[in-house]
Amino acid sequence: MSKGNRVLTGEQMPGAEAVRTKGWFLAWRWLLARRVSQISIMGLFLLGPLADLWWIKGNLSSSLVLNTVPLTDPFLLLQTLAAGHLPVTTALLGALFVLGFYAMLGGRIFCSWVCPVNVVTDTAGWLRRRLDIRKTSKLSRSMRFWMLGMALLVPGLTGYLVWELVNPVSLLHRGLIFGMGMGWTLILGIFLFDLFVSRRGWCGHLCPMGAFYNLLGSVAEKTGVSLIKVNAKDRSRCNDCMDCFAVCPEPQVIKPALKGKGSPVIIASDCTQCGRCIDVCAQEVFHYNTRFAQFDATTSTGSSEYATNYKAEK
Amino acid sequence: MKVTQPKPQARNTLSRRQFLTDTGHAACSVGLIGLGLGMYGQQSVVHATQALRPPGALDEEHFLGACVRCGLCVEDCPYDTLKLGRLFDPVTTGTPYFDARKVPCEMCDDIPCVKACPTGALDPELTDIDQSRMGLAVLIDRENCLNMQGLRCDVCYRVCPLIDKAITLTMLRNPRTGVHAIFEPVVHSDACTGCGKCEHACVLEEAAIKVFPHNLAKGELGAHYRWGWKEKEKAGEALVPDIIDLPDRRPELEGLPINGMPPLGGNSGKGGF
Numbered sequence: 001m002s003k004g005n006r007v008l009t010g011e012q013m014p015g016a017e018a019v020r021t022k023g024w025f026l027a028w029r030w031l032l033a034r035r036v037s038q039i040s041i042m043g044l045f046l047l048g049p050l051a052d053l054w055w056i057k058g059n060l061s062s063s064l065v066l067n068t069v070p071l072t073d074p075f076l077l078l079q080t081l082a083a084g085h086l087p088v089t090t091a092l093l094g095a096l097f098v099l100g101f102y103a104m105l106g107g108r109i110f111c112s113w114v115c116p117v118n119v120v121t122d123t124a125g126w127l128r129r130r131l132d133i134r135k136t137s138k139l140s141r142s143m144r145f146w147m148l149g150m151a152l153l154v155p156g157l158t159g160y161l162v163w164e165l166v167n168p169v170s171l172l173h174r175g176l177i178f179g180m181g182m183g184w185t186l187i188l189g190i191f192l193f194d195l196f197v198s199r200r201g202w203c204g205h206l207c208p209m210g211a212f213y214n215l216l217g218s219v220a221e222k223t224g225v226s227l228i229k230v231n232a233k234d235r236s237r238c239n240d241c242m243d244c245f246a247v248c249p250e251p252q253v254i255k256p257a258l259k260g261k262g263s264p265v266i267i268a269s270d271c272t273q274c275g276r277c278i279d280v281c282a283q284e285v286f287h288y289n290t291r292f293a294q295f296d297a298t299t300s301t302g303s304s305e306y307a308t309n310y311k312a313e314k
Numbered sequence: 315m316k317v318t319q320p321k322p323q324a325r326n327t328l329s330r331r332q333f334l335t336d337t338g339h340a341a342c343s344v345g346l347i348g349l350g351l352g353m354y355g356q357q358s359v360v361h362a363t364q365a366l367r368p369p370g371a372l373d374e375e376h377f378l379g380a381c382v383r384c385g386l387c388v389e390d391c392p393y394d395t396l397k398l399g400r401l402f403d404p405v406t407t408g409t410p411y412f413d414a415r416k417v418p419c420e421m422c423d424d425i426p427c428v429k430a431c432p433t434g435a436l437d438p439e440l441t442d443i444d445q446s447r448m449g450l451a452v453l454i455d456r457e458n459c460l461n462m463q464g465l466r467c468d469v470c471y472r473v474c475p476l477i478d479k480a481i482t483l484t485m486l487r488n489p490r491t492g493v494h495a496i497f498e499p500v501v502h503s504d505a506c507t508g509c510g511k512c513e514h515a516c517v518l519e520e521a522a523i524k525v526f527p528h529n530l531a532k533g534e535l536g537a538h539y540r541w542g543w544k545e546k547e548k549a550g551e552a553l554v555p556d557i558i559d560l561p562d563r564r565p566e567l568e569g570l571p572i573n574g575m576p577p578l579g580g581n582s583g584k585g586g587f
C-alpha cells in the first residue's frame with residue numbers, strides 16, 4: 001500500500017469484488033435507488049415552477065402536498081419555537097407528519113434518501129477514496145450535537161433563525177427551486193471541506209440537521225417505532241475485506257453489529273441507512289430488514305451462535 | 315495483595331482529560347461559529363431598504379424568527395412579485411421580499427401569499443389587503459419630480475390603487491412662472507399600503523417616489539406629546555381656560571434703552587412669577 005496521492009483504478013476501489021461476484025447492478029442498486037429517491041423528490045418540487053404542475057409546493061423547509069397536506073421540517077419548527085414564535089397550526093401539523101414519518105423509517109434515512117447535500121458529500125467521499133486522500137482532520141462526531149444546541153440556543157438569544165442563514169441543506173434545496181445566487185459557493189465549500197479537510201466532515205460530524213434526525217432515530221429506536229434497519233444477519237460469512245468500513249459514512253456503527261456478539265442489527269442512530277454496505281459486500285452479509293422481518297432473521301440464518309445471542313438480547 | 319492497580323486509574327484520568335479536551339474543543343469551535351452567525355445575522359437584520367416584505371409580514375424582528383423560508387408565498391404569488399433572498403443578497407437568506415421598482419404588489423383581494431404561509435410569519439389576521447402595510451411611499455426627490463416642477467405627470471397618483479386616499483394632489487402656487495400651479499403628490503400614511511405601484515410607475519430614470527419600510531419613512535411623537543388642537547377637539551373646549559396675562563419682565567436697568575428700544579411703560583419690572 002502506498003501512502004496516498006495516487007489514483008485508484010475501479011478495480012482497486014472498495015466494492016470491486018462485489019461487482020465481480022454479484023454483477024454491476026446489485027453492487028450499486030441501493031446507491032442508485034437513493035439517487036432516484038433524491039432526484040425524484042427534487043423533481044417533484046421542480047414540477048411546479050418548471051411545468052406548472054403543482055403537486056407539491058414550497059421546499060423541504062415547509063411544503064404543501066396536493067394543496068392539502070402540509071409538511072414542515074421539525075428541526076426548522078424547533079428553531080422558530082426557540083426564537084419565540086408559536087407557529088400557526090399548519091406548520092405544527094406539518095411537522096408532526098414529518099416527525100412521524102422519519103420516526104417510523106429511522107431518523108437519518110432523511111440524510112441518505114432525501115437530503116440534497118448528501119449527493120455532494122457522497123461525491124466528495126467517493127473522490128477522496130478514488131484519489132486515495134488519506135489525510136483527514138479529525139473532528140469529534142459529537143460536534144454535530146453541539147451545533148444542534150447552538151442552532152437552537154442562538155435564536156433564543158437573538159430572536160432570529162441564525163442557522164437558516166447558512167444551512168446548506170435548506171439553502172441547496174431552496175436554491176435549486178428558487179435560484180441559488182451565490183449559494184453555490186457554500187456548497188462548493190462543503191465539497192472541498194469533505195474532500196481535502198475532513199473525511200465525511202460535514203454530514204458525519206457537523207450538520208445539526210443530521211444530528212436532529214439522529215436524535216429522532218434514537219428516540220424512535222428506544223420507543224420501538226422505527227421499522228427499517230440494516231441487518232448484518234449473515235455476518236458469519238464476513239471475510240474481513242473491510243469494504244463496508246471504507247464506504248460507510250459512519251463506520252463506527254458497523255462494528256458492533258458485524259463483529260459483536262450481540263444483535264446483528266445496526267441500531268446506532270448515527271446510521272443513515274444508506275445501504276452502501278449492502279451494495280459493496282461481496283459476501284452478502286448485510287440486508288435491509290423491516291422490524292417484523294428481524295424476528296424471522298433469527299431463524300433463517302445458519303449461525304446458531306448469534307441467533308441465541310440475538311434472542312437473548314431481545 | 316495490597317497492590318493497587320494504577321493502570322486503569324491512569325487510563326481513567328487520561329480519558330477524562332481526553333473527554334474534557336474534546337468537549338472544550340467542540341464547545342469552543344461551535345461557540346465561535348455561533349458568535350459568527352449571530353454577528354452575520356445581526357447585520358442581515360438591517361436589510362436593504364428597497365427589499366419590502368409581503369403583505370401581513372410581522373415586524374422585521376419577529377418575522378425573522380417566524381419565517382421558515384419555505385417559499386410557499388413566493389410560489390402562490392400570481393404576479394411573480396415575491397422573491398426569496400439568496401446568500402449574500404441584501405436581505406436575510408431565504409426570506410421573501412419584493413423590489414417595488416421591478417415588480418410591485420398587485421394587492422390581490424384574496425391575499426394568496428398570506429394564505430400560503432404555514433407559520434403565521436405573514437399574519438393570517440390580515441383579510442383586507444387595503445389594511446396591509448408593506449411600507450410607505452415617500453416623495454423622496456422633490457427636485458426631480460415632474461409634478462413638483464409644475465408639469466402634469468401625475469402618474470404615481472393615477473396608478474395608486476387607493477387613488478385620492480393614499481395619494482392626493484395638493485395645488486400650490488408655481489413661483490417659477492408666477493401664474494401656474496404645482497400639483498404636489500401627497501402620500502397619506504393612514505391609507506398607503508406600500509404596494510409600490512407608484513414607485514414602479516414613476517417615469518424618471520430613478521424613481522422620485524419610493525416605498526420605504528415604516529421605521530424609515532415615519533417619524534414618531536414622544537409618548538408624552540399632545541397636539542393641543544386635537545386635545546381641544548376631544549375635550550370639546552380648550553384645556554387651558556383663559557389666557558393668563560403674565561406680567562412682562564425686564565432687567566432692572568431703569569431708564570436704559572434695551573437694544574435701542576425705549577423702556578416699557580406701565581410695569582416696574584418687579585412683577586413676574
